[in-house]
Structure formats: C-alpha cells, structure tokens
Amino acid sequence: MRVTDLTTPALLVDVDALDANLADMAQALPGPRLRPHVKAHKTTELARRQAGVGHAGFTCATVREVEGMTAAGLGEDLLLANEVLDARRLGALDARVTLAVDSEETLAAAVAGGVREVLVDVNIGLPRCGIAPDRAGRLADRARAAGLTVRGVMGYEGHLMMLGDVAERARLTEECMGRLLAAHADVGGELVSGGGTGTYALNTWVTEVQAGSYALMDTAYTAAGLPFRQALTVLGTVISVTAPAGEVPGWAVADVGLKALGMDHGNPAVPGAQVWFCSDEHLTFAPDEPLRVGDRVRVVPAHVDPTVTLHERMHLVRGDDADDPEVLDTWAVDLRGW
Template structure:
C-alpha cells in the first residue's frame, strides 16, 4: 500500500523519524532510566519498539492502558501514574502475573489500592503542578499508612508537567530544580528505591529522579518542537483538500482528527485560519486543487492520537511513500 491509497484523515508515523527518536532517547536515558509513558501513543506495537530499545518498565495513565499492556506481554513493570478509587481491575492484572504499581496521594487511594489487590505503590507528591499529589511534608505519614495497610512502598513520584514546554531552557531547568527539591524532601521521609518523574521537556535536566516518565518524544508535536527539544516530528495527519480557491483551502481533517488544546495545528507553508468538526481552513502558500493531499502537524500528540483507530507507519514524504505497517491504537477507551 502507498500513502496515496489511504482514506483521509489518516494518522501517519514517519518510520525513520520514529526510530531516530527512540534511539536518541535510549542513548540519553538507557534501560531503566526511562519509563516510557504510553499515554502519548496508546499503541502496544509502538511500546514493543520502546521495549526493544531496552525499556521494560512503562508508565500508564489509565487502567485500560495497564490491562492492554499486560495482555500484550509488556507487563514486566507497569506504573499507573494516576490515582484511582477502585483498583479491582488492577488487582486482577496482578493476579494474572503482571507487576503493577499505582500512585497514591491520600488515605482513600491507599485504601483503594489495598482493597483492590494491588501490592505496590508510589507516593505521589505535588511538586508544583497543583493537580494530584500530597505535600512533601505529609508524604512520610502517607507512606507509613500504606505500609500499615500491607502495601510495599517503592518510593515517590512527582510530575512537573507545568514546566514541560517552557520556551526558555534555562528557566525550565531552574524551575525543575525547585520541583525536585520538593521531591527530595518527600523521598527523605518515604524511602524506597524509586524516584519517578519528569517528561519529554525536562528529560535532560531532571537529574534527581531515578527514572523519567517521558512519552511525547517518540512521535512529537509542534508544541514540544517549539521548546527546542532534540527529537524529530514523526507524527502527521494526512488530509485531502476538498476546496481550493478564493485565497483559501479547506481540508478534511478538523477537530475530530486533530487536538487543538495547545493551539492550531500547522500546515507547512500555510497559515491555519480555523478548525471545525470535520474541516481545517487555511491560507496556502502555494496554489492547490481539490483532491490534493497535505500533511498536517498536530500541536498536541496525545489527544490527537486517541482520535484515531490506527497509526500508519510510512517510509518517506510523498504520495508514493510506502506504508510499511499499520498499528492499532489499541489502548484507547476506558
């Protein structure tokens, strides 16, 4: 199959760019130094490629991701880096032989883990994002409560998500140090062999943690690219121009194919004007005709991928580029 044979909109992954990203990150953070976050791609076939680069522990955002990774034989060491109040499905995954650790940040989430059959936890610490997480000062007491409930406390985690795409690397590094100072205080009281955190934007500067939870590096998007990170844009959305004229072009990929929470997507050589449910309107830099194909760069990889059922791995840029493989986005849903 060639790219020209695909029905649009379609999610494309450049094989060479993906492999370069995986290899570069494996060189920067080898083996257990990286715990790839599958929420960015929700695809077990891509996770298997990350495992082939030496990363056998994975970060997940949902119970569905935990279940799917375990079913795909990738359950050596799975971390659910979110709190849940019903862990029974996680307990069943543990009973079936996978290793599952869940984040806890309150007495309620500790009780849910124990009642659900999960045996291992990380204490989640709020390092400045002000989403989930306990305070550094209360982390030790929460760890004691988890141990009293029969749980093994493997360590702490904290995510500086609010810093990932700061444009100034020096400012990003300075503020990351402030976040890790909070995590350091918590770990001193909690103990354990794991200090987990970070992401694609801080992977090179968060040196205190024992493992980085990066995910977007594999596929990338325009928001992360703008932050000056050393990874290639591997993900594009293939779209067909359905109208061209009067100084504008309209393509068949809108809000149901492209996430816009980080701003408009990008059409190389053009200027995006608006996104509607099924359409993207932009001012093209060169003349176009109805039926032409374009590749759109998403602004946010995670919620763009989840809008699609499959990823097409392709070799090259043009319409005659070969489709090397098609991977199901099989970790979608709840």
C-alpha cells in the same frame, strides 16, 4: 497499500523519524532511566519498539492501558501514574503493577483492589494530583502498615515542560525536585519518578523519567526546543479551494478538523501554509502554493497525546519516499478507552 489509498483523516508515522527518536532517547536515558509513558501513543506495537531499545518498564495513565500492556506481554513493570478509586481490575492482572496514591481513599482502593506496590504521588507545583510533600511520609507509613510495598515517590513538573527559556525551565525543575527529594527522604524506597519530554535532559534528580511525547512529537514540544524529530502527522485531503478575490487571499480546506486533532495547545501546522482555523470536520488554511481539490496535505498536530487517541490506527510510512509512499505497516491504537 499506498498513502493515496488511505481514507482521510489518517495518522501517519514516519518510521525513520520514530526509530531515530527512540534511539536518541535510549542513548540519553538508557534502560531503567526511562519509563516511557504510553499515554502519548496508546499503541502496544510502539511500546514493543520502545522495549526493543531497552526500556522494559512503562508508565500508564489509565487502567485500560495497564490491561492492554499486560495482554500484549509488556507487563514486566507497569506504573499507573494516576489516582484511581477502583483498582479491582489491576489486582487481578498477571503483571507487576505499581499504583500512585496521594490520599487515604486512593490507598484504600489499592488495598481493596489487591495491588501490592505503590508510589506516593507528591504535589511539587502542578495544581493537579499529589499529596503535600510534608505529609508524604505519613501516607507511606500507613501504606506499609496495610501490608503494601512502597517503592518510592513520584512528582510531575508538568507546568514547566514547555517553558521557552531553558535556563528558567532548569531552575524551576530544580526547585520542584527539591520538594520531591524532601518527600522521598521521609517516604523511602528505591524510586524517584518524574519528569517528561520537556525536562528529560534537565531533570537529573529522578531515578527514572516518565517521558512519552518524544517518540512521535508535536509542534508545541518542537517550539520548546526539543531535539526529537516530528514523526507523526495527520494526513488530510483538500476538499475545497477558493481562489483569491481582490484583497482577500485564497484559501483551501482539508478534511482534518477538531474531531481529528488535539487542540488544547492551539492550531496545528501545515508545512508551506498559514493555518487560519479549525472546525468540526474542516481545516482552513492559506497555502503558499496553489492547491487543487483532491490534493493530500500533512497536518502537524500541536499536541500529540489527544490527537492519537482520536484515531483507531496509525500507518507507518517512510518520509523520504515519493509523494505517494507505501504504507509499511498499520498499528492499532489499541490502548484507547477506559
């Protein structure tokens, strides 16, 4: 199969860029210093490639991801870094599963589900999940009293990931980690888990970083100055072309719309073109050079995670091949759903 044989829209992964990203991160954060977050790609074959460069422990966002990773033989050390109120499916797995807790209710769910190990999730500045730092120790005490092992704390400085000013990003990361380390002093345990792609090189306080987007990348992280290569694009087909008329520039339309792209970080990019807008099934853009109906274009998403989960599979290609490269392999995006 070649790229021109694919039905569009279709996810393409430049295998050379992917492997370079995995190798660069493995050098920066070897072994247990990185706990890759599979929510960014939801693909067990990609996770297997991450394990192959030395990252055997993984972060998950859903029960489905934990189950899928276990079924794929990647259950050596899985952290569900999210609060759940029904953990029964987790306790039945033949894997090491650690669950984030931030309340009496989520702690009770872990106990009822047969989960044996937890991390206390601490609110360090992002208004999402997490217990107040000064209450973390008491929750850890209750977890131990219930017979659970408390492995430590986690906290996510997600609101800082894409700050353009790197010095400010570093300063605020230190502030957030001060809160997390204060909680850890009360909680105990061997793990201080946090961070992400945007702070992986700045956050030296955690014992493990939960980065995920680095593997495939998107325009938002590239704009934040991250050094990783853009590995993921969405292949589209030009389905309509309008020639210039007077002062109105010409435009083209590709079949990559809102239903094929994560749009919460803004419009995607098309190299050599100005993107105007997206609608359900359409991407309208002004190309620098004339295009014809039937031409293929590669669309670069602004947010990789929700883009990937809209697709059933990703196709590996070699980016420096001809315009119509061979599809080297196809991986199922098999961790989708709940």
